[in-house]
Amino acid sequence: xxxxxxxxxxxxxxxxxxxxxxxxxxxxxxxxxxxxxxxxxxxxxxxxxxxxxxxxxxxxxxxxxxxxxxxxxxxxxxxxxxxxxxxxxxxxxxxxxx
Numbered sequence: 001x002x003x004x005x006x007x008x009x010x011x012x013x014x015x016x017x018x019x020x021x022x023x024x025x026x027x028x029x030x031x032x033x034x035x036x037x038x039x040x041x042x043x044x045x046x047x048x049x050x051x052x053x054x055x056x057x058x059x060x061x062x063x064x065x066x067x068x069x070x071x072x073x074x075x076x077x078x079x080x081x082x083x084x085x086x087x088x089x090x091x092x093x094x095x096x097x098x
Contacts, residue, residue, distance in 0.1 A: 047074045048085040049092070 019025050029038050043066050050060045057071050078085045 044074050047071055048078050049089055051075050051078055052089055
């Protein structure tokens with residue numbers, strides 16, 4: 001993967017990691033992203049959760065409304081990526097995410 005680390009992205013991630021409530025999160029992301037971008041990110045996370053629970057592509061596509069290409073990309077990241085999806089799903093399962 002291309003190295004995209006820089007001060008601006010560090011600042012973005014510091015802000016995101018400092019958000020402590022769902023309401024703060026909504027406010028920040030509504031200003032930062034379009035509604036469609038937020039929905040797309042939520043769909044990718046939902047796709048990762050369903051893949052982790054053994055759902056097949058057809059069921060995921062029907063339930064979440066994503067293409068098989070998106071499911072494939074999420075699956076590749078889930079299995080061979082940096083571990084971000086796995087860590088987030090684990091936190092969500094333990095109730096650690098707000």
